[in-house]
Amino acid sequence: MLISEMAEGECHEVLGRAWFGRLGCSLNDQPYVIPVGIVCEPDYVYVFSTYGKKIEWMRANPKVCMQIDEIKSQSDWISVIVNGNYQELEEPRYTDERNHARKLLEKQHQWWLNAMAERRRQLRDQEIAPLFFRIRIESVSGLRAESEAR
Amino acid sequence: MLISEMAEGECHEVLGRAWFGRLGCSLNDQPYVIPVGIVCEPDYVYVFSTYGKKIEWMRANPKVCMQIDEIKSQSDWISVIVNGNYQELEEPRYTDERNHARKLLEKQHQWWLNAMAERRRQLRDQEIAPLFFRIRIESVSGLRAESEAR
Numbered sequence: 001m002l003i004s005e006m007a008e009g010e011c012h013e014v015l016g017r018a019w020f021g022r023l024g025c026s027l028n029d030q031p032y033v034i035p036v037g038i039v040c041e042p043d044y045v046y047v048f049s050t051y052g053k054k055i056e057w058m059r060a061n062p063k064v065c066m067q068i069d070e071i072k073s074q075s076d077w078i079s080v081i082v083n084g085n086y087q088e089l090e091e092p093r094y095t096d097e098r099n100h101a102r103k104l105l106e107k108q109h110q111w112w113l114n115a116m117a118e119r120r121r122q123l124r125d126q127e128i129a130p131l132f133f134r135i136r137i138e139s140v141s142g143l144r145a146e147s148e149a150r
Numbered sequence: 151m152l153i154s155e156m157a158e159g160e161c162h163e164v165l166g167r168a169w170f171g172r173l174g175c176s177l178n179d180q181p182y183v184i185p186v187g188i189v190c191e192p193d194y195v196y197v198f199s200t201y202g203k204k205i206e207w208m209r210a211n212p213k214v215c216m217q218i219d220e221i222k223s224q225s226d227w228i229s230v231i232v233n234g235n236y237q238e239l240e241e242p243r244y245t246d247e248r249n250h251a252r253k254l255l256e257k258q259h260q261w262w263l264n265a266m267a268e269r270r271r272q273l274r275d276q277e278i279a280p281l282f283f284r285i286r287i288e289s290v291s292g293l294r295a296e297s298e299a300r
Contacts, residue, residue: 024181
């Protein structure tokens, strides 16, 4: 098995087709990792989520990491890491960006937004209202493992 | 889709069958997430890895998070989070623990250790020597998503 670094362009290709990633945030140097639905553009990763610990943490410390992988087998995989900064898309300051994020995410994740809407209707619980945010990409890097027999 | 918290016993069942996870560490509140091979016991997650940034970071800040998931579909998944502390299994202090870790990990990940050994032979590069460490589990929690139609 050969492990090599990926070029930045290749990393962005992986991000371009990703719909799911693991978001890492930290507070007082305690890390926290959660799976999230995403859509990527060259400068931003758009994420939707419900309110919770991660949102509180990223409000306090906006430095985040997003890890995305495509695993075909134990010896054939790629893993891309994005370092960036959390930006909540609150209104009215970010109305345009929020609408843009919603449009992108709805296209990819309509099933999930429907499920949350249905659940919210049942529970009348605003805590599960979808919350949109984005990560401003500061750097990307990636590793590729390939079988040497290829 | 219904999302519910998992009982601690259920989380440990998931850990018991996990061979792969995403490890989150952080330094100066910059989080970092990497995929790693693992084997879990009730009190520890055993991990092997090669030397690199994550090892330096965990030596400086041993607080880590391990995220493990089983995703059957977009509306049928579980995600377990372990909070814990990094312990490097250096010799001679941890010889027994290191041998135990090696035995567990070799059983699960022999393919990968073979691949690293082969690569090391070719490169004469000790940087890719396998490094064993474990995470002492401090707490576990988990979420389960299920389709409401079930």
